[in-house]
């Protein structure tokens with residue numbers, strides 16, 4: 001098959017959780033530009049509608065749905081809503097993240113709050129959406145983790161950037177867990193025509209303080225942070241038939257920072 005046809009996401013229905021967030025918006029845009037029908041979710045339906053409207057104004061096929069990853073009833077409603085409206089699910093980008101914990105010494109109940117969404121809720125959502133994809137005949141799951149799930153923090157990045165270096169432990173814990181959970185899911189769903197891959201991105205430029213950006217970029221061989229286009233090609237590849245033999249993988253997308 002022609003590689004352009006292999007990369008096309010035409011007729012594929014793909015769910016992106018946290019699609020109004022920083023990386024979420026880039027992921028939604030990339031998938032829709034490759035002709036997917038994209039469902040973007042937020043906890044707040046009006047925020048998801050606003051996000052979907054922004055993309056529909058660009059003639060992209062993006063739909064909004066409400067979902068709170070930490071709430072099992074909400075996940076159940078999302079599942080039945082997808083079946084009612086689209087009758088199938090071909091792909092899932094597991095992208096939402098909750099960031100309740102603010103630093104090393106933050107109250108430990110904030111760690112538990114994080115796990116409720118980023119571990120327990122995430123697992124529930126992942127299992128339910130996997131079932132929907134299998135029921136639809138198969139497809140692709142992409143788990144968005146982080147390079148912070150693969151390496152410890154480099155505190156020198158925060159020199160001269162007050163208030164930025166107190167990194168929360170929950171983020172390192174749940175992202176590392178997700179990378180191996182991805183391999184688990186690939187093995188547990190063997191024979192069901194479903195692939196699981198992880199993307200571990202580096203930092204996305206988001207007008208962070210200049211000192212941080214300078215410290216960080218000096219260490220990246222490409223001398224820049226990730227931009228809004230950088231993740232698009234990977235999510236399209238992994239969601240499409242062009243990525244049909246990539247399974248159980250974790251792809252570090254950090255511009256060479258950790259090379």
Ligand SMILES: NC(=O)c1ccc[n+]([C@@H]2O[C@H](COP(=O)([O-])OP(=O)(O)OC[C@H]3O[C@@H](n4cnc5c(N)ncnc54)[C@H](O)[C@@H]3O)[C@@H](O)[C@H]2O)c1
Nearest residue numbers: 018021022023068069070096097098144146201202203204
């Ligand atoms: N931004 C970066 O530089 C960066 C770097 C590496 C990895 N990542 C990864 O990218 C993914 C997205 O991160 P981001 O920086 O775009 O985050 P973000 O905070 O901009 O967006 C996260 C989204 O998740 C949603 N969310 C939070 N709690 C939720 C819940 N209970 N139910 C449903 N949705 C909920 C938020 O509303 C938001 O839309 C995460 O998996 C993160 O680990 C981000």
